Amino acid sequence: MTPRSALWPLATILLAAPSAYAQEDVPVTADISPPTDAPDAELRRETIVVTARRVEEKLQDVPIPISVLSADLLADTGSFNVGRLKELIPSLQFYSTNPRNTAVNIRGIGAPFGLTNDGLDAGVGFYVDGVFQARPAATTLDFIDVAQVEVLRGPQGTLFGKNTTAGAVNITTRKPSFEPETQAELSYGSLGFTQAKASVSGPLSDKVAARLSFSGTHRDGTLYNTTEQNDLNTLDNLGLRGALLFEASDALSITLAGDYTRQRPEGYALVPVSVAPTLRDPSRRYVAMAADLGYAPPSFNPFDRLTDTDTRHKSNQDIGGLSLTAEWDVGPGTLTAITAWRYWDWDPSSDRDFIGLPITTISANPSEQRQWTQELRYAGDISPNLGFVIGAFGFHQTIDSTGKQQQGSAAARWLLNPASPGADTPGLLDGYGQTSDISSENTSAALFGQLEWRVTDRLRLLPGLRVNYDKKSVDYNAEVYGGLQTTDPVLIALQRSILAPLAYATETDDTNISGQLTAAYEFTDTLNGYATFATGFKSVGLNLGGIPNDASGQPALDAATVKPEDVRHIEIGLKAQPLPGLTTNITAFNTEISDYQTQVVNAQVGVLRGYLANAEKVRVRGIELDGNLTVNDHLTFHAALAWTDGKYVSFTDAPPPIEGTGGPQVVDISGSRLPGISEWAGAIGGEYTTASHFLGREGDGFLAVDTSFRSDFSSSPSESRYMTVDGYALVNGRIGFRATDDWSVYLWARNLLDEDYFELLAAQPGNSGLIVGQPGDPRTWGITLAAKF
Numbered sequence: 161m162t163p164r165s166a167l168w169p170l171a172t173i174l175l176a177a178p179s180a181y182a183q184e185d186v187p188v189t190a191d192i193s194p195p196t197d198a199p200d201a202e203l204r205r206e207t208i209v210v211t212a213r214r215v216e217e218k219l220q221d222v223p224i225p226i227s228v229l230s231a232d233l234l235a236d237t238g239s240f241n242v243g244r245l246k247e248l249i250p251s252l253q254f255y256s257t258n259p260r261n262t263a264v265n266i267r268g269i270g271a272p273f274g275l276t277n278d279g280l281d282a283g284v285g286f287y288v289d290g291v292f293q294a295r296p297a298a299t300t301l302d303f304i305d306v307a308q309v310e311v312l313r314g315p316q317g318t319l320f321g322k323n324t325t326a327g328a329v330n331i332t333t334r335k336p337s338f339e340p341e342t343q344a345e346l347s348y349g350s351l352g353f354t355q356a357k358a359s360v361s362g363p364l365s366d367k368v369a370a371r372l373s374f375s376g377t378h379r380d381g382t383l384y385n386t387t388e389q390n391d392l393n394t395l396d397n398l399g400l401r402g403a404l405l406f407e408a409s410d411a412l413s414i415t416l417a418g419d420y421t422r423q424r425p426e427g428y429a430l431v432p433v434s435v436a437p438t439l440r441d442p443s444r445r446y447v448a449m450a451a452d453l454g455y456a457p458p459s460f461n462p463f464d465r466l467t468d469t470d471t472r473h474k475s476n477q478d479i480g481g482l483s484l485t486a487e488w489d490v491g492p493g494t495l496t497a498i499t500a501w502r503y504w505d506w507d508p509s510s511d512r513d514f515i516g517l518p519i520t521t522i523s524a525n526p527s528e529q530r531q532w533t534q535e536l537r538y539a540g541d542i543s544p545n546l547g548f549v550i551g552a553f554g555f556h557q558t559i560d561s562t563g564k565q566q567q568g569s570a571a572a573r574w575l576l577n578p579a580s581p582g583a584d585t586p587g588l589l590d591g592y593g594q595t596s597d598i599s600s601e602n603t604s605a606a607l608f609g610q611l612e613w614r615v616t617d618r619l620r621l622l623p624g625l626r627v628n629y630d631k632k633s634v635d636y637n638a639e640v641y642g643g644l645q646t647t648d649p650v651l652i653a654l655q656r657s658i659l660a661p662l663a664y665a666t667e668t669d670d671t672n673i674s675g676q677l678t679a680a681y682e683f684t685d686t687l688n689g690y691a692t693f694a695t696g697f698k699s700v701g702l703n704l705g706g707i708p709n710d711a712s713g714q715p716a717l718d719a720a721t722v723k724p725e726d727v728r729h730i731e732i733g734l735k736a737q738p739l740p741g742l743t744t745n746i747t748a749f750n751t752e753i754s755d756y757q758t759q760v761v762n763a764q765v766g767v768l769r770g771y772l773a774n775a776e777k778v779r780v781r782g783i784e785l786d787g788n789l790t791v792n793d794h795l796t797f798h799a800a801l802a803w804t805d806g807k808y809v810s811f812t813d814a815p816p817p818i819e820g821t822g823g824p825q826v827v828d829i830s831g832s833r834l835p836g837i838s839e840w841a842g843a844i845g846g847e848y849t850t851a852s853h854f855l856g857r858e859g860d861g862f863l864a865v866d867t868s869f870r871s872d873f874s875s876s877p878s879e880s881r882y883m884t885v886d887g888y889a890l891v892n893g894r895i896g897f898r899a900t901d902d903w904s905v906y907l908w909a910r911n912l913l914d915e916d917y918f919e920l921l922a923a924q925p926g927n928s929g930l931i932v933g934q935p936g937d938p939r940t941w942g943i944t945l946a947a948k949f
Contacts, residue, residue: 220735223622223680223690225747225784227251227311227800231334234306235345235946236894237866238910240355240377242286242299242329247868247890249311250802250841251784252329255920257934258428258475259297260506260527266313266327268780268806268837269751271296272758274877274922277772278527278559278600279634279702280722280757285316285324288331289417291483291500292322294531294557294602298479298504299329301421304401305343305359305373307334313784314749315696315729318610318624318676321535321553325696325727325753335415336369336405337361342949349908349942352380353395367407375399382937383429386458387468387516392429398422411489420480427475430514430922430932431467432457436882438929440822443578446928453570455517462933463916468516471523476507493540493548504529514924514932518568519575522593525563532556550609557602561704566593566642567658575658575926582651585644592643594659598704600634622678630699633667634720638706662706664715670700670724686737691730698725701757703772722772726754741790750781752809759877760813776810778834797846804841806834817880821927832879838870838887852897859899862906866892875921883931888917890936896944903947914939 227249229239239245242264243254255273256262263271270283286293293299303309310330317323340362347355354377361371376398381391403417435446442448450456458466481502488495506527513519537551567575571589578584610624639661646652676694683689701722710716733747755774782804789797808814814829845866852861869889876883891913896906917936924930 220686220688220737220743220745221680221682222735223620223678223688223692223733225313225731225733225745227313227786229309231307234303234309235944236864236906237892238908240302240375245309245311245329247866247892248843250800250843250868250870251313251782251804252311253836254299255836256300256428257430257920257922258508258510259300259423259477260295260508260525262296262300263836264296264299264329265836266311267749267751267782267802268804268834269753269778270324270326272877273835274875274920275759275772277701277703277705278561278598279632279704279772281322281602281699281701283324283326283698283725285322285328285330287321287328288419289333289483290321290330290485290496290498290535291481291502292533292555293502294322294555295479295504295529297477297506301423301479302375302377302397302399303331304375304399304419304421305334305357305371307332313747314692314731314751315674315676315694315727317606317626317628317674317696318608319549320537320551320608321533322555322604323606323626323628323672323674323697323699325698325725333401333403333417334359334361334371334373336371336403338363338369338407343947345944345946347942347944350940351382352378353940353942354378364404369405369407371401371403371405373401381426382935383431383465383467385429385467385469385473387470388472391426392467392469392473393427394425395427396424413487415485416482417485418480418482421478423475423477425475426473428510428934429467429469429473430934431462431465432460432515433462433918433921433931433933434460434882436818436880436923436929436931438819438821438927440927440929441577441579444822444928446924446930449574449928450517452573453517455515457515462918462935465935465938467514469511469514470516470518471511471521472509473511474507474509478505479503491540492542493538496535496537496539498533498535500533502531502533512565512925513574515930517570517574519570519926520565521568522564522566524565525561525596527559527561529557529559531558545614547612548609551607553604553606553608555602555604559598559600559602559704561596561598563596563598563638564593565659566591571658574928576654580654582648582654585651587644588651588654589643589658592640592655592659594638594640594661596636596638598634598636600632600702600704603631604699605629618682620680622680623675624677625675626673628672628674628697628699629669630672630724631667631669632700632702633665634702634704635665636663636704636706638662662715664707664717664720666702666717666720668700668702668721672697672699672724674727688735689733690735691732694727694729694731696727696729698727698753698757700724701772705772707771719771719773722757723755723774725757725774728752742787743789744787745785747784748782749784750779752777752779756808756811758811759815775808775814776812778807778811779809780804780806780834780837794850795846795848797844799842799844801842802840804837804839806837808832808834814878817876817878817883818923818927818929818931819880819882820878821929827878829878833874835874835877835879838873840887841868841870843868849898854897854899854905857899857901859897859901859904861895861897863895864893875918876923883921883923885918885921888915888936890915890917902949903945905943905945907941907943909939909941911937911939 253265345357359373379395383392399421401419483500512523539549541547576583608626680690731749760773786800847864871887894908898904919934
């Protein structure tokens with residue numbers, strides 16, 4: 161056996177060598193080429209070799225659950241963004257009601273379901289070429305010239321970058337090449353789907369190579385707006401990426417990279433689904449209010465895909481940045497430095513009441529985010545039996561938001577109790593609005609390290625430690641305007657019950673220490689096991705969406721700070737190759753989180769208003785299985801299955817579910833399941849290939865089918881019997897031809913059986929009982945032509 165690296169392949173994926181290639185749970189249909197220095201190309205399927213810092217190690221020896229998807233598999237399956245990865249990786253969840261309100265979770269944890277706040281850090285780290293991307297909107301972008309995607313499950317933090325409690329998604333792009341190469345791909349399909357991708361790379365001199373990449377996607381909408389008579393939920397994406405590689409010497413390489421993505425979709429509309437009964441007075445329920453205003457939606461069948469929203473939908477964003485990466489072989493190891501600056505400009509508009517009534521006529525919170533990161537890592541081997549990685553990470557972020565919300569002529573009837581004195585005053589809320597200016601800063605610094613001690617030929621121990629410091633500040637100022645101009649305190653109180661002025665400024669800081677210990681044991685040449693105990697934390701948070709007032713009527717500054725999450729994680733796994741061509745892996749885990757960051761009601765400040773705080777404790781446990789089978793040179797299969805059980809162990813001050821509206825405003829939901837988690841989720845697929853000819857060219861014809869499924873899940877922060885998304889299964893297929901001279905053409909279909917399903921359900925603001933939903937994409941089909949030359 162070859163000597164082990166100090167850094168299990170996880171670290172080197174994110175750190176150092178351009179040829180590092182850690183892979184696991186890879187569907188055998190994926191065309192995953194071994195590293196250029198791998199000893200034999202026949203390793204590509206059964207014994208994939210990862211070259212952590214140019215030290216070879218078989219995939220099955222890696223003591224961590226990782227799912228890795230190659231560029232070819234991503235292209236073949238139409239997985240051109242993070243949202244589509246959930247069909248390939250059962251443990252990954254992705255929810256988005258717009259780019260800002262996006263959550264990527266692993267094993268059901270990472271971000272509170274349906275709740276996005278700039279004052280909270282992500283529990284799932286998102287990296288592109290080792291650069292941490294702080295805003296979740298980055299996960300909605302199209303992949304640009306991607307070489308592979310790795311999804312790492314479980315707490316990460318002793319080996320790289322920003323601390324994360326649930327896992328990490330790491331994307332590696334193709335590097336500049338000193339051999340001239342060009343790649344192009346063009347797709348066309350139903351709903352006007354058009355996608356073009358291209359990249360070109362080659363040398364500029366003996367020591368400098370360049371790469372330029374492009375991606376563009378357009379698709380018509382999947383919903384129709386009867387008010388504006390236009391499509392909604394369109395795709396309109398444009399991305400560019402460029403990189404320069406300077407090979408200064410055999411020991412030193414420097415890469416300068418820049419990227420820019422522009423998105424202009426009319427997107428993220430939801431449609432009416434149903435009306436839940438509530439405990440409110442009948443006059444304050446949807447049916448009575450809609451009747452009083454003479455309103456009916458165009459359809460209550462969500463799969464008619466009709467809406468009549470009367471406020472323009474747009475989700476405009478611009479994301480980009482620069483990075484400089486240096487890798488220097490010095491002494492017994494490799495020193496890696498990554499310096500990066502990134503920006504995100506967000507310009508949205510949406511209809512927050514989701515229907516055609518003028519309840520909320522303006523809802524927009526444009527933001528400008530700027531971030532800087534600096535990472536230094538040194539990894540090497542002290543001896544054949546002992547290796548190390550040490551590093552430091554620095555992060556600074558500023559976010560400036562200018563929000564505006566304005567109510568319309570239907571707001572008073574929809575939002576106020578008609579029995580309240582003055583509620584029927586004409587024009588009381590018509591044009592009444594709020595503007596907000598929110599500025600925040602986030603600074604983080606960390607030291608981390610890990611050892612790898614090969615105790616015997618079969619036993620390895622990998623201890624790791626992280627020390628992290630976070631400091632955050634916010635300056636919040638909201639003012640009201642418009643509506644009925646009055647000096648009547650009763651009417652003013654009614655207006656303030658909807659939107660009120662609020663100003664506060666505060667800061668907080670926190671220091672945390674976390675670590676892990678992994679033991680890896682090689683039982684036989686074909687059976688490896690590992691066990692991990694890890695502690696972790698999710699950084700201290702700040703409420704950037706407003707806080708309640710205390711008993712004296714002043715902002716409750718104690719409620720501005722959200723305590724950090726405290727994580728305890730145990731994981732055991734087995735990796736086996738019982739037969740030639742067959743790989744089977746199993747992982748069992750248990751994660752407990754104290755002070756889980758979420759929305760609460762009536763916490764320490766004793767007021768009835770929802771805001772960010774902490775649930776006492778949650779627990780997620782599960783078992784994951786995956787396997788790959790190569791039957792012969794023509795037939796391969798892959799499968800993955802995840803059982804996940806997530807629940808609130810203790811949450812005594814939660815908001816009520818939709819059917820409890822009008823009853824107790826604080827409920828104890830201890831023991832109920834966490835939202836967004838399907839108990840069962842899986843994926844299975846296969847590909848058949850055979851030698852063939854097409855248009856006079858030699859190559860392989862192929863037929864492939866991929867199926868994913870998930871059981872029902874709660875789509876409400878507090879579980880509701882009316883907001884459970886039913887389980888569903890999706891079937892995708894493709895048939896085509898791959899020529900031996902590096903071009904291919906194939907027909908594809910997504911959601912082949914045209915399954916009606918929801919991505920999520922949500923309650924209309926205002927507690928009317930109306931439930932709206934985000935229908936999943938219908939059946940789509942198309943053709944793709946790709947070439948390399």
